[in-house]
Amino acid sequence: MLKINNLSANVDNGNKQIINNLSLAVPAGEVHAIMGPNGAGKSTLSYVLTGKPGYEVTSGDVLLSGESLLDFSPEERAAKGIFLSFQYPIEIPGVPTMTFLKTALNAQRRANGLDEMGAPEFLKKSRALATELKIKPEMLKRPLNVGFSGGEKKRMEIFQMMMLEPNFILMDETDSGLDVDALRLVAEGVNKLRDPKRGILIITHYQRLLDYIVPDKVHVLSAGRIAASGDAEFAKKLEVEGYDAYA
Amino acid sequence: MLTHDINLFPSRRDEKWKYSDLRSSLRHLSDGIEDENKPNFLLPDGLTLEEVDCEFSSVKNISSALAENYCNKAWKINVPESFKSDQSLIISNLNSGHSRIIININTGGCLSLVEYYESQSNSFINTNIIINIMDKGELDRVIFHDDTQETVRISSAIINSESNTKITQNAISFGSALSRIETLLTASGENLNATINGAYLLSENRHCDMTSNIELLKPNCHIRQLVKGVVKDKSNGVFQGKFHVHRPAQHTDAEMRHDALMLSDRSKIRSKPELEIYADDVACAHGNTIGQLDEDVLFYLRQRSIPRAEAEAMLTEAFVSDVFYSLKDDQLQENILTKIRGRL
Ligand SMILES: Nc1ncnc2c1ncn2[C@@H]1O[C@H](COP(=O)(O)OP(=O)(O)OP(=O)(O)O)[C@@H](O)[C@H]1O
Ligand SMILES: [Mg+2]
Numbered sequence: 001m002l003k004i005n006n007l008s009a010n011v012d013n014g015n016k017q018i019i020n021n022l023s024l025a026v027p028a029g030e031v032h033a034i035m036g037p038n039g040a041g042k043s044t045l046s047y048v049l050t051g052k053p054g055y056e057v058t059s060g061d062v063l064l065s066g067e068s069l070l071d072f073s074p075e076e077r078a079a080k081g082i083f084l085s086f087q088y089p090i091e092i093p094g095v096p097t098m099t100f101l102k103t104a105l106n107a108q109r110r111a112n113g114l115d116e117m118g119a120p121e122f123l124k125k126s127r128a129l130a131t132e133l134k135i136k137p138e139m140l141k142r143p144l145n146v147g148f149s150g151g152e153k154k155r156m157e158i159f160q161m162m163m164l165e166p167n168f169i170l171m172d173e174t175d176s177g178l179d180v181d182a183l184r185l186v187a188e189g190v191n192k193l194r195d196p197k198r199g200i201l202i203i204t205h206y207q208r209l210l211d212y213i214v215p216d217k218v219h220v221l222s223a224g225r226i227a228a229s230g231d232a233e234f235a236k237k238l239e240v241e242g243y244d245a246y247a
Numbered sequence: 248m249l250t251h252d253i254n255l256f257p258s259r260r261d262e263k264w265k266y267s268d269l270r271s272s273l274r275h276l277s278d279g280i281e282d283e284n285k286p287n288f289l290l291p292d293g294l295t296l297e298e299v300d301c302e303f304s305s306v307k308n309i310s311s312a313l314a315e316n317y318c319n320k321a322w323k324i325n326v327p328e329s330f331k332s333d334q335s336l337i338i339s340n341l342n343s344g345h346s347r348i349i350i351n352i353n354t355g356g357c358l359s360l361v362e363y364y365e366s367q368s369n370s371f372i373n374t375n376i377i378i379n380i381m382d383k384g385e386l387d388r389v390i391f392h393d394d395t396q397e398t399v400r401i402s403s404a405i406i407n408s409e410s411n412t413k414i415t416q417n418a419i420s421f422g423s424a425l426s427r428i429e430t431l432l433t434a435s436g437e438n439l440n441a442t443i444n445g446a447y448l449l450s451e452n453r454h455c456d457m458t459s460n461i462e463l464l465k466p467n468c469h470i471r472q473l474v475k476g477v478v479k480d481k482s483n484g485v486f487q488g489k490f491h492v493h494r495p496a497q498h499t500d501a502e503m504r505h506d507a508l509m510l511s512d513r514s515k516i517r518s519k520p521e522l523e524i525y526a527d528d529v530a531c532a533h534g535n536t537i538g539q540l541d542e543d544v545l546f547y548l549r550q551r552s553i554p555r556a557e558a559e560a561m562l563t564e565a566f567v568s569d570v571f572y573s574l575k576d577d578q579l580q581e582n583i584l585t586k587i588r589g590r591l
C-alpha cells in the first residue's frame with residue numbers, strides 16, 4: 001500500500017539532510033510502528049510523505065497504492081487518502097472546528113468526484129463520533145484547537161481522522177500527552193479503522209500504545225533510516241534496551 | 248471659490264494625503280467633479296428629510312470645501328429627543344458628484360445609519376457628512392463600500408459628540424482606483440464611548456485609505472479602534488489614525504489597532520498610527536502589525552484536503568471577521584461576511 005524506496009530528503013534549503021536512503025513498506029491491512037530517538041527524523045518523514053513545503057526529496061520515491069506521491073501537492077495527497085495526525089496540532093483562531101471539518105470533508109469528497117455531504121448527514125456523523133471520543137459538543141463550536149489542552153488536541157486529530165476515513169494513516173506521537181482513558185479511546189478508534197484495505201503507520205515513543213494497537217511490525221528509525229525491524233515483541237525489547245545499538 | 252482646477256486637489260506633497268494622491272488619480276477622470284448629487288434616503292418612521300442651504304462649515308478640509316463649492320443644497324435629518332427605532336436610516340445613491348448630509352441627533356436620540364457606496368461608473372464622488380450628537384445620544388454607523396474599480400471616492404464624516412454619547416462605527420471597503428474613508432471625530436463632552444472599526448479587502452490595483460482623527464477634549468472617554476486590512480495583487484492599503492488627547496481629557500481610555508495581511512509581494516500597506524497626549528492620567532495604546540499567512544497553518548489545512556486557495560480564503564476571513572463582532576444587526580453582519588467571502 002505505502003512503499004518508500006531509498007528515500008533521501010533534506011530541509012533548510014538543502015543544508016540539512018535528515019532522511020537517509022530510507023526504505024519501508026506498509027502493506028494494506030497492516031499496522032506498523034516506528035520508534036526511535038529524538039531527532040532521528042520521524043516527524044520529518046511524516047512531513048516528507050505529506051508534502052510539507054520546505055522538505056526537499058533528493059532521491060528515491062514514495063508510492064501509495066502504486067502511484068508516486070512526490071509530484072502531488074499536500075492537498076492532492078490528502079485527497080488521495082493520506083492522513084497525518086500531527087505531533088503538534090495547529091491552533092487556528094477564527095475558524096470554528098465544525099466549519100473546518102466540513103470544509104475538509106467536502107474538499108476531499110469533491111477531489112474524489114463525490115457529492116458534498118449535506119449538513120444533516122455531516123452533523124449526525126460528527127455527533128456520533130464526538131460522543132464516542134468523549135469530545136464535548138461545545139468544543140466543536142470553538143475555533144480549531146484554540147485553548148484546547150494537549151490531550152484534547154490529540155483527540156481532535158483522531159476525531160478528524162475518523163470523520164475523513166483516510167486510506168493511509170500516519171500518526172505522529174498521538175499518544176504523547178494522553179491520559180490512560182483517552183489513550184484507550186484513541187486506540188479503540190484506531191482499531192475500528194483497521195481494515196484490509198487500509199494501512200497504518202504509528203510513530204511513538206511508548207510501548208503502552210502498542211498494547212492497545214498491536215502492530216504487525218515495529219521499526220527503529222535512527223539517523224534518518226530504518227536501522228532494524230521486528231514484530232510486536234521487538235517494541236518491548238526496545239523499551240528496555242533503548243536505541244544505543246542502532247545509532 | 249474652487250473651480251475645476253486639478254491643482255487645487257491635495258497630492259502626495261500634502262502631509263495628510265501623502266499616501267493617497269487624490270490629484271494624480273483625478274488626472275484621467277473628470278466625471279462628477281462639478282456635479283451636485285442627490286442621494287437616496289430611506290427614512291425610519293418618525294424621521295423627515297429637509298433640504299437646506301449648503302452653508303460653510305467650521306471644518307476646512309477638501310471634502311467640505313468641495314461640497315460647499317458645488318452643492319446648493321444640503322440634506323438634513325433631525326433625530327428628535329429620545330428617538331428610538333429598529334429601522335435604520337439608509338443612504339444610497341452616493342455614486343457621483345458631491346453631497347452634503349447633516350444629521351443632528353438630539354438629546355437621548357438613537358440613530359442607526361447605513362451608507363452604501365456602490366458606484367458602477369468611473370466618476371469622482373465626494374460625500375460630506377456632518378453629524379452632531381447631543382447629550383446621551385447614540386450613533387450606530389455602518390459604511391459599505393463596494394465600487395467599481397475606476398471610481399475615485401472620498402467620504403468625510405465630521406462628527407461632534409456631547410457628553411455621555413455612544414458611537415459605533417463599522418466600515419467595510421473593497422477599495423477603488425482611489426478611495427478614502429475619513430472620520431473626524433471631536434468629543435466635546437465627557438464620557439464618550441466609541442468603537443471605530445473598519446476593514447479593507449483589496450485586490451487588483453485598488454486603493455483604500457482609512458483615516459481617522461479623534462480629538463478628545465473632556466475627561467472619561469473610552470475609545471476602541473480596530474482596523475484590519477487585506478491586500479492582494481497590486482493593491483494599496485492605507486491606515487492613518489490619530490488620537491489627540493487634550494489636557495483636560497483625564498482618564499481617557501483609548502486603544503488603536505491596525506493589523507494587515509499582505510497576500511502578495513506587489514501589494515502595499517502604509518500605516519501611520521499617532522497618539523498626541525497632553526493629559527497625564529490616561530491609558531492610551533496603539534498597535535500596528537503587518538504579516539502574512541502562516542505557512543504551517545496553511546499546511547495543516549492542506550493536509551486535510553483543503554486546496555491552498557480555499558485555505559487562504561478561510562484564514563483571511565477568520566482574520567478580518569472579528570472586526571464586525573461589534574455589529575448589532577445580525578443580518579447586516581451576515582451580509583458583510585458573505586460579501587467578504589465572495590471577494591476572497
Ligand atoms: N526546518 C528545519 N530546519 C533545520 N533542522 C530541522 C528542521 N526540521 C527538522 N530539523 C532537524 O531534523 C532532525 C529531525 O527532526 P524530527 O522532528 O524529524 O525528529 P523526530 O524523530 O520526530 O524527533 P522527536 O522524537 O523528538 O519528535 C532534528 O535534528 C531537527 O532539529
Ligand atoms: Mg517528532
